[in-house]
Amino acid sequence: xxxxxxxxxxxxxxxxxxxxxxxxxxxxVNTDGFKASRVTSGESSPYGVTQHISQIDTPxxxxxxxxxxxxxxxxxxxxxxxxxxxxxxxxxxxxxAAVKTSDILLGTxxxxxx
Numbered sequence: 001x002x003x004x005x006x007x008x009x010x011x012x013x014x015x016x017x018x019x020x021x022x023x024x025x026x027x028x029v030n031t032d033g034f035k036a037s038r039v040t041s042g043e044s045s046p047y048g049v050t051q052h053i054s055q056i057d058t059p060x061x062x063x064x065x066x067x068x069x070x071x072x073x074x075x076x077x078x079x080x081x082x083x084x085x086x087x088x089x090x091x092x093x094x095x096x097a098a099v100k101t102s103d104i105l106l107g108t109x110x111x112x113x114x
């Protein structure tokens with residue numbers, strides 16, 4: 001039960017990082033030259049999650065300013081960021097439920113033991 005709680009807590013940390021990165025990307029959607037980031041998660045033993053943040057190098061819309069300079073806009077995809085935020089929201093819900101369930105089971109086990 002402690003292991004299940006530990007796994008869920010790592011899941012909560014992963015969801016938080018994903019939400020932070022999506023929020024940063026959305027905050028910079030109108031910043032010229034901004035490159036969006038993505039979080040890649042993997043399994044880590046025992047019971048953990050490895051996280052890696054990488055920049056997305058896809059080209060963005062380019063335009064010319066009043067002085068004739070070529071400017072590249074942000075490559076943030078707002079739809080993808082909203083989807084990432086929804087995924088993080090569901091991850092928060094599921095991992096919170098797992099922590100609560102582990103807590104209840106641990107409390108029940110302690111009540112039986114006493």
